[in-house]
Structures are given as C-alpha cells and as structure tokens.
Amino acid sequence: MGPIVHIVDDDKSFRIAVGRLLEASGFRVISYESGDDILTRLTGSEPGCILLDLQMPGLSGSELQGCLAQKAPLLPIVFLTGQAEIEDSVRAMKAGAEDFLEKHASNKALLGAIERALLQYEKRRTQQDHVHSLHALVAALTPREYQVFDRIVRGKRNKQIAYDLSTSERTVKAHRHSVMEKLGVGSLAEAVSIAERLGLVDPAA
Secondary structure, three states: OOOEEEEEOOOHHHHHHHHHHHHHOOOEEEEEOOHHHHHHHOOOOOOEEEEEOOOOOOOOHHHHHHHHHHHOOOOOEEEEEOOOOHHHHHHHHHOOOOEEEEOOOOHHHHHHHHHHHHHHHHHHHHHHHHHHHHHHHHHOOOHHHHHHHHHHOOOOOHHHHHHHOOOOHHHHHHHHHHHHHHHOOOOHHHHHHHHHHOOOOOOOO
16 A cells, blocks of 8 residues: 555645545545644554645644654655745744645645655654664663673773673673674674664764
C-alpha cells in the first residue's frame, strides 16, 4: 500500500478537490476537518505526510504543528494556506515544516512538495531505525561493560577507568575490547559517534 497524505483543512470542498487530485496521482488520502480531528484519529504508524491549512477554527495550523511534532514526529508537514504573511512561512519552516505553499499553487508544485515530503519521511524513518539499532547494541553491554563504555567515550584513559571502578587496567582493557566488539566498531572515534547519536555525551562538550 502507498503512503498516506493526511489533509487537514476546515474547507470541505477544498479537502475533496485536493483529495481527488492526490488519489488520482496514486496516493492514499485521509481528510480531517480540524486539528482536534487529526489529533484524535491519527496514529502516525504508516508512511506519509501531512498537508496542513494554516488558518482554521480551533487549533491553528501553527499550533497544530507543535502538537503533531510530538504525536507523529516522522510525518513531514506541508502547509497549504489561502492567506499568509512572510513571517508565517518563516515561523513554520523554522519549526520544521517541509514546505509552505499557497492554495493557488499549481498542481505540479503541490505534487512536488508532497513527493519531497515523502522522501523526507523515508530519510527520517531510516535515521530512526539506525538509532534503534544503536540502542540495541548498547543495551547488549553488561553493566560493567557499559560503565567502561561510558568512561571511554568521555575521554578517560584505561588507568583512570581502572581507578574509578576499583579494578585493574588489564580488566579494563578486556572490557574495552568486548565493548568495541559488541558495538561493531574499530576505533574510539566510532564509539564516541555512537554515544553522541544516542545523546549519551554532548558533542559540544
């Protein structure tokens, strides 16, 4: 099954028109009449993107963007609005919107934005899968191996780690070798990179 384009707009006739265009282009479409409607029904478990009006009764598009970032962070948002100021588009893009179009945009422009949003979805999902795999590798470390891992990625030498853990350098070296093997890395830089990807150390520190 193809990706889903979630259309959020209070204008029913507009939802129907855009929905027909997207379905004719091979997309599955689910329509919502308000921000509360999509927040209630959306699971975010399938590939897709969100086509979002900016000005709606109840939650505005900008307010809804913040809620959706929490509920369905993988789904990119394309704003499609009838009226907008430049600062609206700047605010939306800074908050992570994939694109910002006006409703009189051409079908080609709209479909292009949808295609780019779906590519962005795939990129986000790949990144998420990679992070999950890294979490699994780190979770496979024994408690003692994790203590060694935590210290080597913070730049501590074997002698310092041995002192911290009240053990010998030889034991630390053995744990260090096991850590590197379990993580599938061949250098300290690669181990540090994993720790940074998982937020275990601050790259700027």
